[in-house]
Amino acid sequence: KAGVTQTPRYLIKTRGQQVTLSCSPISGHRSVSWYQQTPGQGLQFLFEYFSETQRNKGNFPGRFSGRQFSNSRSEMNVSTLELGDSALYLCASSLGWGQGATDTQYFGPGTRLTVL
C-alpha cells in the first residue's frame, strides 16, 4: 500500500506570495492532519480534517487555511507569505477520527517551504 504523498517536496517563494501544498493520504484513510516543523518551534499542529470538514485548528493566523476533498486528499494554503513561514510542512493520515478513535497517524515526507 502506498504511503502518504506530498507535493511538491521543495518550494521557494518570496514574501507576499501565496502557496498551496497538497497531501494524498494512504488509501482508505479518511482523516488528514497538518503540522509545521521549524527549528525554533518544533512540531506544531496546524489543523485536521475528516469527511471534508475541518475538525480542529491550531494556533496559527488566518493566513493558514486548508481543505479536504471527497477523495480525502487535502490541500493547505498560506497567503501573504512571511519569512517566518519557512518550514517543513508535514501531512499525516489516519483511518478515522473522533471520540475513542485509536488510529495511528502516518506521516508523509513533507514539503520544504523556503520564503525569501
Add this chain to the structure above:
Amino acid sequence: AQSVTQLGSHVSVSEGALVLLRCNYSSSVPPYLFWYVQYPNQGLQLLLKYTSAATLVKGINGFEAEFKKSETSFHLTKPSAHMRDAAEYFCAVRTYGGATNKLIFGTGTLLAVQP
C-alpha cells in the same frame, strides 16, 4: 492540557552501546503515547505506540518503550545501537477519548552514534 518533555536534546552513544531516550508526559486522562523517528530530509516514521494494552511496547528496528504511570514516563530503549539509528526521535501524546487526532510532540532528541 497534555504535554511531553524530552530530557536531553542531544544524546551520543557508541555503536553497540545501550540507547536510552527519555520522555515524560503530563496528562489528566489516560494518554496514548508514541515514538517517532525522523531521518534527515524525511518525514516522521512511527517506531512504536502505547494505547493502554501492555505496558512494555516493542517497536521496529529493535526499539522498545515501557509505560510507567507512577513515573509518568515512556522512555525509549534499544540494547545495542547501530550507526543507522542516528536520527532525531520525537515522543508524542494524544488524549484518549478526545475528539481529535492531534498529536502533541516533545522537542525531540538528536541521537548520534559514534563508531
